[in-house]
Amino acid sequence: MLEEQTEDESIITSTVEDYLETILVLCEEKGEAQITEIAKSLTPSRSKPSVTEFVTKLRRHGLVHYKKYGTVTLTKKGRKIAQKIKKRHDYLSSFLQMLGVSEDQSEEDACIMEHNLSKETGSRFEAFVRFLQKKEQEDVLKRFTKYLEQTQ
Structure with a gap:
């Protein structure tokens, strides 16, 4: 709806x-x-x-x-509006960097993506980044990095 x-x-x-x-x-x-x-x-x-x-x-x-x-x-x-956008931008940029995207490229891509996400999707990105940033999830990122190294 x-x-x-x-x-x-x-x-x-x-x-x-x-x-x-x-x-x-x-x-x-x-x-x-x-x-x-x-x-x-x-x-x-x-x-x-x-x-x-x-x-x-x-x-x-x-x-x-x-x-x-x-x-x-x-x-x-x-x-209030600017802080929401900056928060979304920062989470998207962090997520892309977790995927191994360079900082410059992640900033550029986050600028594009931040305007085109629904509130629901943006909230899920934020939650997922917070989840991955928890210490007990370090293994997930290490395994992903290793996977990237093996497939490239």
């Missing part, structure tokens, strides 16, 4: 998620985000005018605080 989206959820596209996650990371590192830093951090990088326009849109939807030529920070609502 399809879940009904609220008006707020309907504006949350993969692009919105990318911007919010980028702003979150920059704010965690520096306390705030500048338009220039956001433009450079997004993949692919964007022009300052297009970032300014998009950040203004995010402000209209109550997701960021921003004044022209000022810094960008997340609202409570924007932070």
Whole structure:
């Protein structure tokens, strides 16, 4: 059965998620985000005018605080969404690294995957990664690594 989206959820596209996650990371590192830093951090990088326009849109939807030529920070609502996306991204990246995918590639792939999973699948990935990270499951990962070595 399809879940009904609220008006707020309907504006949350993969692009919105990318911007919010980028702003979150920059704010965690520096306390705030500048338009220039956001433009450079997004993949692919964007022009300052297009970032300014998009950040203004995010402000209209109550997701960021921003004044022209000022810094960008997340609202409570924007932070909540960004933290969910970052958490999903981190679990996906960890899972891919457990599979032997390089860190750079796992980061890139996690960015693609994080936007296309249902809530149920995302929750299962998180649970499975937590399960594999338990000390008593080290053997599972070692056996998988050995399997990869034998088959390549």
